[in-house]
Amino acid sequence: MEAYPLIRLVHMLAAYLTGLLFVLRLLLDLAGQPGWRQTPLRWLPHVNDTVLLAMALSLLVLGGWQITAHSWLALKLLLLLGYIAAGMVAMRPRFDLPARALAAGLALAQLTGIYYLAVSRPAF
Structure with a gap:
């Protein structure tokens, strides 16, 4: 249970980063800058969301939710x-x-x- 606060913090940070990356990519598209699709912005959200999901599952198990x-x-x-x-x-x-x-x-x-x-x- 000692790991719970750290896992929760990583989960929260990944959640905020998910929203930030989504909005950033939307704004780049809106500004007519589709070049982001050839940068790490194409795959970085998927890595972040994998971390987010892993932390969520860890919280479920450790917290007994x-x-x-x-x-x-x-x-x-x-x-x-x-x-x-x-x-x-x-x-x-x-x-x-x-x-x-x-x-x-x-x-x-x-x-x-x-x-x-x-x-x-x-x-x-």
């Missing part, structure tokens, strides 16, 4: 899946700009919901 017993955690997982789907559409240049903008807004809203649930842990 149960998705079925904590409805906020189940909702967080559903929002995560929605964020991934919307983020995929938002980042794909083959979709038209209105579809990508709508997907980006949806992804950001879901990310905000995930952050809210992580901080407040409301009882439903």
